[in-house]
Amino acid sequence: MRIVSACLAGIWCRFDDERIVDPRVEALVAAGEALPVCPEQLGGLPTPRTAAGVVSSEPWRLINENGTDVTAQYLRGAEETVRLARLIGAHEAILKENSPSCGSCKVRVADISGPRREWVAGEGVTASMLRRMGVNIFSEENWLGLTEGEIAVETPAEGD
Ligand code: SF4
Numbered sequence: 001m002r003i004v005s006a007c008l009a010g011i012w013c014r015f016d017d018e019r020i021v022d023p024r025v026e027a028l029v030a031a032g033e034a035l036p037v038c039p040e041q042l043g044g045l046p047t048p049r050t051a052a053g054v055v056s057s058e059p060w061r062l063i064n065e066n067g068t069d070v071t072a073q074y075l076r077g078a079e080e081t082v083r084l085a086r087l088i089g090a091h092e093a094i095l096k097e098n099s100p101s102c103g104s105c106k107v108r109v110a111d112i113s114g115p116r117r118e119w120v121a122g123e124g125v126t127a128s129m130l131r132r133m134g135v136n137i138f139s140e141e142n143w144l145g146l147t148e149g150e151i152a153v154e155t156p157a158e159g160d
């Protein structure tokens with residue numbers, strides 16, 4: 001069983017009000033092989049919401065474009081996602097790259113004046129917590145699929 005970023009399954013949950021869909025992820029959910037989760041919604045943030053970025057990861061600190069500290073919401077969403085991953089016995093997660101929650105190779109960063117339109121190598125809060133509990137983390141950019149259900153496909157989703 002897998003956790004997947006809900007936005008990759010076409011769920012309306014992105015910060016920028018856009019809907020994206022990765023047909024591979026949508027197919028996994030339709031087959032009952034993946035649970036779609038949006039950590040930022042689980043953390044209590046609205047959709048759409050103000051873009052945020054990672055200031056630091058030890059300890060975690062995230063701020064949004066208004067300069068508001070949203071660390072508590074991001075941490076809560078990550079913790080709830082970890083709880084769901086435990087409940088379903090998730091062994092793998094396919095998470096949206098570039099997100100300050102779901103990014104596993106690149107994340108949006110921020111400094112004290114707010115998030116920059118810039119992505120750097122690193123992990124988001126949720127990706128980091130899931131990895132630390134032993135879940136294999138992939139993004140829509142590096143997941144090759146086909147380990148459950150032989151569900152093929154090609155189309156990567158656009159950046160967060
Ligand atoms: S990248 Fe993660 S936090 Fe952002 S909209 Fe998608 S599921 Fe939600």
